[in-house]
Amino acid sequence: MQTTATPTHCPYCALQCGMNLTPAPDGTVEVSERTDFPVNRGALCGKGRTAPAVLASNVRLTSPLVRDGGELVPASWDEALDRIAEGLRRTRAEYGPDGVGVFGGGGLTNEKAYTLGKFARVVLGTSQIDYNGRFCMSSAAAAGIKAFGLDRGLPFPLEDIPKTGCVILVGSNLAETMPPSLRFLTELKENGGTLIVIDPRRTKTAEQADLHLAPRPGTDLALALGLLHLVIAEGRVNEEYVRERTAGWEDARAAAMAHWPEYVERITGVSVPELRETVRLFCEPESAMVLTARGPEQQSKGTDTVGAWINLCLATGRAGRPLSGYGCLTGQGNGQGGREHGQKADQLPGYRKLDDPAARRHVADVWGVDPDSLPGPGRSAYELLDALGTDIKSLLLMASNPVVSAPRAAHIEERIKSLDFLAVCDVVLSETAALADVVLPVTQWAEETGTTTSLEGRVLLRRQAITPPDGVRSDLEVMHELAARLGVEKGFPTDPEEIFEELRRASAGGPADYSGITYRRIVEENGVFWPCPAVEPEGLTGDQDGAGGPAAQRGAAGRPASTEREETVGVAHPGTPRLFLDRFATPDGRARFVPVSHRAIAEEPDDEYPVLLTTGRVVAQYQSGAQTRRVAELNAAAPGPFVELHPRLAARLGAAEGDPVAVVSRRGRAVAPARITDTIRPDTVFMPFHWPGEGRANSLTNPALDPTSRMPEFKACAVRLEAVRP
Ligand code: SF4
Numbered sequence: 001m002q003t004t005a006t007p008t009h010c011p012y013c014a015l016q017c018g019m020n021l022t023p024a025p026d027g028t029v030e031v032s033e034r035t036d037f038p039v040n041r042g043a044l045c046g047k048g049r050t051a052p053a054v055l056a057s058n059v060r061l062t063s064p065l066v067r068d069g070g071e072l073v074p075a076s077w078d079e080a081l082d083r084i085a086e087g088l089r090r091t092r093a094e095y096g097p098d099g100v101g102v103f104g105g106g107g108l109t110n111e112k113a114y115t116l117g118k119f120a121r122v123v124l125g126t127s128q129i130d131y132n133g134r135f136c137m138s139s140a141a142a143a144g145i146k147a148f149g150l151d152r153g154l155p156f157p158l159e160d161i162p163k164t165g166c167v168i169l170v171g172s173n174l175a176e177t178m179p180p181s182l183r184f185l186t187e188l189k190e191n192g193g194t195l196i197v198i199d200p201r202r203t204k205t206a207e208q209a210d211l212h213l214a215p216r217p218g219t220d221l222a223l224a225l226g227l228l229h230l231v232i233a234e235g236r237v238n239e240e241y242v243r244e245r246t247a248g249w250e251d252a253r254a255a256a257m258a259h260w261p262e263y264v265e266r267i268t269g270v271s272v273p274e275l276r277e278t279v280r281l282f283c284e285p286e287s288a289m290v291l292t293a294r295g296p297e298q299q300s301k302g303t304d305t306v307g308a309w310i311n312l313c314l315a316t317g318r319a320g321r322p323l324s325g326y327g328c329l330t331g332q333g334n335g336q337g338g339r340e341h342g343q344k345a346d347q348l349p350g351y352r353k354l355d356d357p358a359a360r361r362h363v364a365d366v367w368g369v370d371p372d373s374l375p376g377p378g379r380s381a382y383e384l385l386d387a388l389g390t391d392i393k394s395l396l397l398m399a400s401n402p403v404v405s406a407p408r409a410a411h412i413e414e415r416i417k418s419l420d421f422l423a424v425c426d427v428v429l430s431e432t433a434a435l436a437d438v439v440l441p442v443t444q445w446a447e448e449t450g451t452t453t454s455l456e457g458r459v460l461l462r463r464q465a466i467t468p469p470d471g472v473r474s475d476l477e478v479m480h481e482l483a484a485r486l487g488v489e490k491g492f493p494t495d496p497e498e499i500f501e502e503l504r505r506a507s508a509g510g511p512a513d514y515s516g517i518t519y520r521r522i523v524e525e526n527g528v529f530w531p532c533p534a535v536e537p538e539g540l541t542g543d544q545d546g547a548g549g550p551a552a553q554r555g556a557a558g559r560p561a562s563t564e565r566e567e568t569v570g571v572a573h574p575g576t577p578r579l580f581l582d583r584f585a586t587p588d589g590r591a592r593f594v595p596v597s598h599r600a601i602a603e604e605p606d607d608e609y610p611v612l613l614t615t616g617r618v619v620a621q622y623q624s625g626a627q628t629r630r631v632a633e634l635n636a637a638a639p640g641p642f643v644e645l646h647p648r649l650a651a652r653l654g655a656a657e658g659d660p661v662a663v664v665s666r667r668g669r670a671v672a673p674a675r676i677t678d679t680i681r682p683d684t685v686f687m688p689f690h691w692p693g694e695g696r697a698n699s700l701t702n703p704a705l706d707p708t709s710r711m712p713e714f715k716a717c718a719v720r721l722e723a724v725r726p
């Protein structure tokens with residue numbers, strides 16, 4: 001048995017903290033500090049520290065399950081795979097390729113996300129693929145592409161944060177979501193910088209702030225416009241920067257001028273003096289940053305909201321300059337890489353657009369298929385889930401638990417139940433897996449190797465540290481076996497490094513160019529920031545493959561050794577820790593102002609539903625909780641859902657601390673104990689969304705979609721509260 005420590009990364013959030021894993025003689029796995037990784041320097045939150053608990057066989061699946069007489073019963077791998085192939089084949093024959101849907105997850109490695117996108121488009125021929133990362137940062141991605149021509153979570157490393165003059169943190173509670181990252185804010189303050197936190201709740205992060213603004217949920221767009229109005233009115237626009245590095249200022253300026261501070265105060269509840277102080281703190285230093293997270297992004301106007309914050313950065317010259325910029329704190333472990341390499345409905349590997357003929361030709365060539373055989377863009381995540389049982393009859397789902405995490409979850413649960421056939425690959429029997437016709441137990445994180453891309457755009461290597469238990473296989477093996485059963489014998493290898501080599505070719509020349517990145521470089525350099533093109537083009541891309549056939553086919557026929565691969569590439573590009581310093585990724589190199597105006601959330605409170613609900617996370621649980629709810633230490637710290645409400649609201653309801661409270665929206669009802677605190681606005685209640693059943697917060701949330709990003713409005717909907725009498 002291997003007893004040395006394997007350096008790797010946490011399986012959970014986008015910070016991708018470094019850690020060492022060592023198998024212990026008793027079969028458990030020990031986590032120890034990995035101080036050489038600069039992001040967390042050894043620090044881990046409770047989730048990362050306890051992550052090995054989910055590797056234990058008593059909490060996970062170790063045998064395929066098939067539904068028999070209504071029950072899920074153990075089956076052989078061959079039987080389970082045959083059933084899935086048959087289910088998908090039957091649906092295709094009856095309803096066509098788009099009768100089959102594929103739903104992925106932001107936790108999948110780049111290699112898995114890439115292979116899943118290829119599997120959907122090449123083997124199944126379906127356009128109906130998307131992933132739960134759509135629910136994470138898609139609004140920031142859409143706004144970033146509009147303004148900068150490129151979306152990468154942070155366009156600078158986290159280590160720049162302590163050196164800037166001011167950070168406005170919008171709708172992010174790093175103290176709970178990414179605790180080790182809090183030190184960057186602490187160091188910012190120690191260096192004399194200012195922290196402004198914008199959040200309807202006085203969170204643990206907000207308590208660290210020099211200034212905390214608590215706007216009404218769903219009004220951050222108006223808030224940003226009000227700040228830009230004051231920037232203009234106070235003569236703080238960086239005219240030279242606007243002239244030389246941007247386009248579209250006049251329209252954005254006119255839109256902002258319509259948002260008077262007093263008008264913004266009425267909308268947001270943030271006072272005019274607070275607005276003025278924010279502008280002063282943001283504009284006076286040499287450099288400043290705006291960082292957004294799910295608060296402004298998970299709205300039916302999330303793209304415009306992020307766009308408004310980007311406009312503020314552009315008007316003040318705080319983008320594409322040293323120690324200044326706009327960034328999105330992406331959420332899921334590989335939310336960033338997952339959307340770069342093909343599991344998103346409208347994208348091909350390398351962040352290429354699926355409706356771009358040149359992109360289709362390039363990727364089709366790498367895949368060895370006719371570009372015309374590739375389907376076009378499909379439905380976004382919520383729309384795909386909403387079409388289950390009607391247009392989409394069968395679903396292959398990996399690493400996602402929409403029964404808990406999708407908006408309007410009770411409806412989505414019914415849609416899932418109405419499917420003709422559901423296959424789920426997961427490590428545990430999640431609430432969604434429990435509804436499947438076939439469940440495949442797959443390897444996870446410490447049991448396999450693969451790359452992820454962190455919120456910094458840093459491509460990292462998770463390395464296999466232990467041998468997986470008998471009975472489980474990797475998602476890559478699953479797709480290899482299913483492809484073969486569906487008639488595609490080549491092009492679906494199971495070795496992650498071989499897949500990464502193909503991904504490099506597929507991404508070459510695209511916005512997210514990984515062609516200069518190798519496993520070896522990732523290890524030697526502690527991660528490589530994309531874009532990182534290969535210097536030597538010969539033999540690298542499918543377009544340039546002069547060997548009479550797609551490079552992918554050569555790879556499938558016999559892969560070269562790792563060192564040989566690197567020699568053929570001639571790696572030299574250093575990677576790109578900081579984007580946009582010389583030019584933005586637009587055709588003329590200028591950033592674009594996008595004129596935006598305030599609009600209300602999709603469902604404002606009224607007499608029947610007079611209170612606002614906002615949802616979020618707690619430190620000891622992760623996303624749908626499928627993994628973390630199976631860790632005793634985390635469950636002890638966060639055993640179940642709760643309804644956080646202000647004492648005035650609790651008094652009106654007649655509820656005391658711990659009393660069950662029913663929260664009712666137009667979509668459903670959830671019941672959880674009251675947690676009474678004056679750290680929340682009196683017009684708002686908060687629920688974490690990690691739990692299924694009676695306390696499921698997403699029974700209530702509104703699937704109203706952003707017109708550009710197709711992000712649902714998780715962050716604000718109208719509810720009423722009811723006291724629950726025993
Ligand atoms: Fe893992 Fe995120 Fe916690 Fe770091 S902050 S240990 S990456 S869950």
